[in-house]
Amino acid sequence: MNQSSSNSELKWxxxxxxxxxxxxxxxxxxxxxxxxxxxxxxxKPPRDVDILIKLSDAEHADVTLSGLGKxxxxxxxxxxxxxYFLEYVIDGVEIDAMAGMTIVRNKFHYTYPFDERGxxxxxxxxxxxxxLTSLSDWxxxxxxxxREARAEQISDYLKGxxxxxxxxxxxxxxxxxxxxxxxxxxxxxxxxx
Numbered sequence: 001m002n003q004s005s006s007n008s009e010l011k012w013x014x015x016x017x018x019x020x021x022x023x024x025x026x027x028x029x030x031x032x033x034x035x036x037x038x039x040x041x042x043x044k045p046p047r048d049v050d051i052l053i054k055l056s057d058a059e060h061a062d063v064t065l066s067g068l069g070k071x072x073x074x075x076x077x078x079x080x081x082x083x084y085f086l087e088y089v090i091d092g093v094e095i096d097a098m099a100g101m102t103i104v105r106n107k108f109h110y111t112y113p114f115d116e117r118g119x120x121x122x123x124x125x126x127x128x129x130x131x132l133t134s135l136s137d138w139x140x141x142x143x144x145x146x147r148e149a150r151a152e153q154i155s156d157y158l159k160g161x162x163x164x165x166x167x168x169x170x171x172x173x174x175x176x177x178x179x180x181x182x183x184x185x186x187x188x189x190x191x192x193x
Contacts, residue, residue, distance in 0.1 A: 007037075007045035011125060013093040014049050016068060018128045026061050027054035028097075029119050029131035031138060036150070038123055039135060041157050048094035052114040052133055058084040058099035065090075065097060079104055079145065103144045108175045110144050112137070118168050134167035139185055141169075143178045148191075151181075155191040164188060 014034070021028050032050035036042050053061045062084070065071075069090030083100030102111040112118075114133070123130040135154055142150040158164055164186050171182055185191075 009091065010034075010046065010049060010093050013090045013095070014130065015125055015128045016090065017049065017051070017065065017095060018125070018130050020064050020068060021051075021061065022129060024060060024064050026057045026064065027114075027116050027119075028052060028057070028061065029114070029133040030123075031133040031141075035133060035135065035138060036153065038130075038132065039157060041153050048096055050096045050098070052101060052112070052118065053084070053086075053097050053099040054115045055083065055099045058086070061097055061099070062086050065095065069095070081109055103141065105144050105146065105175055106177075110174065112141060113168050115168075120167055136164050136185075137167050137169050139164075140166060140174065140178070140182055143181060144175065152191040155185060159188075161188060 014030075028051050030038070030049065031052050033042060033046035034049050037046050065086065065088050069088045072087040072089060072094075074085045074087050081102040081104050082098050083102065084098065086097040086099075088095045088097070099114075100111060101114065102109055118133050118137070119131040120134045121132045123132055135158065139151050139154040142148070142154070166182075166186065171179055174182060
């Protein structure tokens with residue numbers, strides 16, 4: 001989201017996106033900073049909306065979202081090998097939609113297998129259902145991305161929960177260097193204990 005956009009503008013655009021994706025029966029869910037904002041983990045409102053889309057719905061979602069705003073050109077990154085990274089600007093708000101989200105870490109490729117099972121709840125935003133992805137899964141995704149500060153924010157938020165379950169992520173599929181942190185997180189240990 002550009003600097004002049006507000007959290008209310010972001011939520012207004014999110015409601016537009018949710019309305020069309022839900023109407024089209026596209027499997028999707030919010031993640032990243034928008035998900036953290038829902039749980040009041042962030043100090044500042046998110047600058048954009050990150051959504052995950054079921055891989056088989058990616059092309060349908062692209063057509064649907066293109067009708068709402070201007071599709072942007074995606075610049076490839078060495079950190080990601082996502083199959084579909086779709087970026088739009090809708091009423092001044094950046095929407096990043098990912099299907100087959102793949103994170104690259106030290107030549108290790110991890111693909112997050114988002115589908116219907118990845119929806120862990122719903123946010124009722126003025127009568128519109130916003131599917132939520134797993135906060136615990138985002139802890140791991142942020143670790144894989146090398147974004148330890150974000151992972152620590154999630155760990156701190158969940159510190160009162162003794163046992164944490166991952167939703168779609170299997171520990172054995174993760175890079176070796178973060179397995180210990182993930183196992184500790186699942187046992188309710190503090191970040192980097």
